[in-house]
Amino acid sequence: MSLHVPRKRFGQNFLIDQQVIAAILDQLAIQRDDKVVEIGPGLGALTDPLLGRLDHLQVVEIDRDIVARLRQGYSPARLTVHEGDALAFDFGRLAADSGSRLRVVGNLPYNISTPLLFHLAGFLACLHDMHFMLQREVVERMVAEPGGGDYGRLSVMLQYRFVIDRLLDVPPEAFDPAPKVHSALVRLIPRPLEDLSADDETRFSKLVSLAFGQRRKMLRNSLKGLVDDGQLAALGVSPRCRAEELSVDDYVRLANALK
Structure with missing residues (x-):
């Protein structure tokens, strides 16, 4: 299979550090029958070990070259590849088809992370939990408390809907190409719908x-x-x-x- 060159327009920084990958998997604590969706599987750094723990995995990928690699490298019986933009993907329909709430994971491109988080927040009832690798600065804003400069619209809108935990800081050298910023792994667990008290x-x-x-x-x-x-x-x-x-x-x- 030919070498894939990371594409800037898709914000591709591929995870390569095996210790970080192992730490992420420990945090996920995957069960074999979990309904897991990976956003942006890239070259399979998480995809391979996830498939070692799951009966079946779903992935959402926008890069046609990577889609072709995934379809060539994995059996459809084990891996379903949804080609398209995660920002427009209907996670609600996928949950309905699966008959279960989804566990969503991914090393998210920094350039779409905030709009993607807001998109996913619209599918609250369909989600079991989410684990994402994000720019550390974004995670700091997500978990910020009132009174600080990091606390803002992202903090309020996500904390209203999710319990959020910062799990792991990850240095630039864990990726190829290495980004210019540090990253962090974050967990979001949806709050029960009955706890969401905004009337409108x-x-x-x-x-x-x-x-x-x-x-x-x-x-x-x-x-x-x-x-x-x-x-x-x-x-x-x-x-x-x-x-x-x-x-x-x-x-x-x-x-x-x-x-």
Whole structure:
């Protein structure tokens, strides 16, 4: 099989460190009948050991050359290859076809990681858990607590839907080509749907986007026209607060009060 040259447009940095791969597999604790979907299998660094632990694996891959390699190298009875963009992939249909909630894993391209996380958040009821290798900076934002500079829209929207744990830091030399940034492995476990207390998730999302869209401004200014000082004060929120000072629960309470 010919050598595959990593493509910048797909953000390809292939995992090559066997110790890191073993550590990821330990964190996954795969059971043979798990319904696992790997996003961006690349040259099979995780695919091979996953198949050693699973009856069947599903993968989503956009690179046609890699799709051809996968279909040539693995039996369809063991590996189902979905050719296409994970950002447009219907994980809900796959879960319905599988008859089980999905475990999603992947060494995600940095250039699509945030939109992909938001895309997957739309399939909450279909997910058992997710384990991703991401840029460390993104993981720091995902797990950030109120009050810090890393805390933002990504923190609020993902923490509302998932319990998130940073599991493992990974240096650039674990990849080929080596990226210019450090990476980290993160686990996301969906919160029970009954625990999601926003009355209107569209309103909640809009509120969070507006607040962090002008995060240096006080809430009385960033949310002007949507909520006034009196409404904020009635909820125990100072109009002089800035976006990063409010917790996830604060944003849910505020969004619910706006109805």
